[in-house]
Amino acid sequence: xxxxxxxxxxxxxxxxxxxxxxxxxxxxxxxxxxxxxxxxxxxxxxxxxxxxxxxxxxxxxxxxxxxxxxxxxxxxxxxxxxxxxxxxxxxxxxxxxxxxxxxxxxxxxxxxxxxxxxxxxxxxxxxxxxxxxxxxxxxxxxxxxxxxxxxxxxxxxxxxxxxxxxxxxxxxxxxxxxxxxxxxxxxxxxxxxxxxxxxxxxxxxxxxxxxxxxxxxxxxxxxxxxxxxxxxxxxxxxxxxxxxxxxxxxxxxxxxxxxx
Amino acid sequence: xxxxxxxxxxxxxxxxxxxxxxxxxxxxxxxxxxxxxxxxxxxxxxxxxxxxxxxxxxxxxxxxxxxxxxxxxxxxxxxxxxxxxxxxxxxxxxxxxxxxxxxxxxxxxxxxxxxxxxxxxxxxxxxxxxxxxxxxxxxxxxxxxxxxxxxxxxxxxxxxxxxxxxxxxxxxxxxxxxxxxxxxxxxxxxxxxxxxxxxxxxxxxxxxxxxxxxxxxxxxxxxxxxxx
Numbered sequence: 001x002x003x004x005x006x007x008x009x010x011x012x013x014x015x016x017x018x019x020x021x022x023x024x025x026x027x028x029x030x031x032x033x034x035x036x037x038x039x040x041x042x043x044x045x046x047x048x049x050x051x052x053x054x055x056x057x058x059x060x061x062x063x064x065x066x067x068x069x070x071x072x073x074x075x076x077x078x079x080x081x082x083x084x085x086x087x088x089x090x091x092x093x094x095x096x097x098x099x100x101x102x103x104x105x106x107x108x109x110x111x112x113x114x115x116x117x118x119x120x121x122x123x124x125x126x127x128x129x130x131x132x133x134x135x136x137x138x139x140x141x142x143x144x145x146x147x148x149x150x151x152x153x154x155x156x157x158x159x160x161x162x163x164x165x166x167x168x169x170x171x172x173x174x175x176x177x178x179x180x181x182x183x184x185x186x187x188x189x190x191x192x193x194x195x196x197x198x199x200x201x202x203x204x205x206x207x208x209x210x211x212x213x214x215x216x217x218x219x220x221x222x223x224x225x226x227x228x229x230x231x232x233x234x235x236x237x238x239x240x241x242x243x244x245x246x247x248x249x250x251x252x253x254x255x256x257x258x259x260x
Numbered sequence: 261x262x263x264x265x266x267x268x269x270x271x272x273x274x275x276x277x278x279x280x281x282x283x284x285x286x287x288x289x290x291x292x293x294x295x296x297x298x299x300x301x302x303x304x305x306x307x308x309x310x311x312x313x314x315x316x317x318x319x320x321x322x323x324x325x326x327x328x329x330x331x332x333x334x335x336x337x338x339x340x341x342x343x344x345x346x347x348x349x350x351x352x353x354x355x356x357x358x359x360x361x362x363x364x365x366x367x368x369x370x371x372x373x374x375x376x377x378x379x380x381x382x383x384x385x386x387x388x389x390x391x392x393x394x395x396x397x398x399x400x401x402x403x404x405x406x407x408x409x410x411x412x413x414x415x416x417x418x419x420x421x422x423x424x425x426x427x428x429x430x431x432x433x434x435x436x437x438x439x440x441x442x443x444x445x446x447x448x449x450x451x452x453x454x455x456x457x458x459x460x461x462x463x464x465x466x467x468x469x470x471x472x473x474x475x476x477x478x479x480x481x482x483x484x485x486x487x488x
Contacts, residue, residue: 216330219332243332243333244337244469246333251333252333252334255332256331256332256335257264257329
């Protein structure tokens with residue numbers, strides 16, 4: 001039995017090959033090799049400090065914002081190495097959106113939050129902006145709640161609504177991938193279940209990679225789960241296998257709550 | 261110890277207790293037959309209520325564990341197996357009651373024949389109950405497979421007893437009531453052994469994650485061998 005599942009080539013969107021990342025002299029993650037399936041949810045789980053967020057942030061090169069970080073290996077998406085020097089980071093981050101733990105709406109109106117990214121992409125036509133904003137808000141299951149207050153400040157929305165606004169903002173620029181870094185850890189159970197339902201729906205259109213501390217959440221919404229420990233990938237498998245009958249002892253100890 | 265572990269330990273001891281009580285019912289049923297002991301037969305029948313209570317209590321305990329701890333992996337399979345095993349144990353208890361009801365009828369008429377194979381069968385079945393529950397408590401999948409193999413011996417004894425009883429019936433039709441009762445006793449013991457193989461299959465599932473309920477034993481053994 002292999003500890004890492006092999007996803008059929010036609011379903012693979014991203015290939016992670018021997019990925020490593022060092023903060024200065026500290027190697028935060030190392031030797032990660034796994035595939036990310038297209039139009040599926042891949043969850044990264046593991047105890048605090050295992051490197052799952054570090055791993056997530058490699059996909060859209062967030063580590064480049066700080067000096068002294070050094071990548072190893074490759075992340076291949078559609079034939080291109082995302083870690084290559086020739087990658088346009090702004091374009092990369094439009095194609096691979098990110099949603100953080102705490103909602104990060106811009107200090108502007110609901111509508112402008114969505115239009116912001118579209119304008120950056122050069123869409124200035126008012127009608128098109130309105131249409132695409134409406135579509136994004138509908139996709140993010142927020143439209144009905146905000147359609148009458150598009151011109152109000154985004155900070156007036158509840159935490160759960162703000163988080164869905166951020167998701168709508170990411171969706172508006174039609175990304176291929178959305179990275180979620182513990183998107184519900186600051187939300188109440190009802191908002192959490194709305195976001196979970198949304199992520200589940202989203203995979204029809206985008207590929208999702210999610211870091212979560214909530215194992216139930218990973219079990220509920222993901223198709224594949226990667227279990228990480230001290231910077232290494234311990235087991236990568238179908239979520240059902242990870243939570244019912246994992247192949248690696250360490251994974252079993254973690255999912256049964258015996259450590260971590 | 262973590263709170264969760266305390267729950268699991270508690271569940272284990274409850275299952276052990278239920279397993280012991282049921283296996284004693286099996287051996288006492290057979291004793292009541294061999295020793296023509298009405299009191300013991302009635303006592304066994306009376307003990308079934310306690311088994312039913314344990315069944316419900318353990319079921320509720322498992323439900324609580326599911327709700328509160330959302331068990332995963334081996335823990336999940338351990339609890340799932342528990343919920344199934346208690347159903348089999350409870351059914352075994354019911355079979356003991358049926359056997360004892362036949363014993364009460366049999367004790368009213370002169371013995372048809374000396375009992376040789378029936379006590380042997382009863383002993384095997386009672387031992388299988390103990391061993392199946394132990395294989396659960398010890399998470400012993402090899403023991404579980406071994407137990408499934410032992411069922412053949414009980415089936416063989418059952419067939420032998422039935423053939424023998426049919427000959428007695430042909431010889432003396434007046435003994436038909438007693439002979440039918442003995443057939444039911446043998447059938448009950450055979451069913452009890454079958455239930456222990458269900459338990460064994462659940463133990464195998466708990467340990468390996470593989471469902472073997474509808475797989476021929478030989479295939480499972482070959483697979484287990486390859487995995488090792």
